[in-house]
Amino acid sequence: MRNIVEIKGLSKSYFNKKALNNLALNIEEGKVVGILGPNGSGKTTLIKILTGILRETKGEVLIDGHEPGVYTKSIVSYLPDRNFLYNWMTIQDALSFYKDFYKDFNEKRAYELLDFMKLKRDMKVTSLSKGMTEKLNLTLVLSRNAKLYILDEPIAGVDPVARDQILDAIINNYNENSSMIITTHLVRDMENIFDDVVFLREGEVYLTGNAETLREEKGMQIDELYKEIFGE
């Protein structure tokens, strides 16, 4: 199978702190991949390099055969780990903003997702709770017809009901022609949607593989394996 992401010898340092250390990773097209690791393991740094926000210190990163840049930004739909909307916006404004900005925005899908998330178009962005904001951000990100979706901690800080809704929205809107990278440390809630998992420890890939194969080989859930590796 073709790789949508190819990473070789990737290192990133912040001054003298090494956040990623000679990391190698391939991500196959059509897969949902969980990047798992505790705080400080390098997840966000890796995502920021993939999305072109940060430059690597060393190594090679290819997305659909291209280095992060104008082309890759046009095929990657990215959910950052914090809110990215302006305070003056209503939900409708946010949708229009996204539609103007991205050629691949599917307005029909966006309205269907809003209904599913029980969000109303005339709501002000500032009036939304944390969970509602996360649902809106995810609606926008999933409404693009992207080749690669990158979701950084999509369910952090939201209640269990919102969490389930967000997971359902991810599963229902995922199509086999695209790929998805999701970072999380809430492994138990998310493990069932992953095809493959990558355990990141101190900026290195500690273990990676097909989630089902790992469950069989290790005789435990990915969540239990996570606790064993990271001692949480």
Ligand SMILES: Nc1ncnc2c1ncn2[C@@H]1O[C@H](COP(=O)(O)OP(=O)(O)OP(=O)(O)O)[C@@H](O)[C@H]1O
């Ligand atoms: N701007 C920065 N300046 C200095 N050090 C940084 C910076 N950003 C991250 N780091 C360090 O790099 C390491 C990896 O951080 P990163 O944010 O990538 O981890 P993470 O796995 O996303 O963590 P979390 O789950 O807490 O978001 C950490 O040790 C962190 O302290």
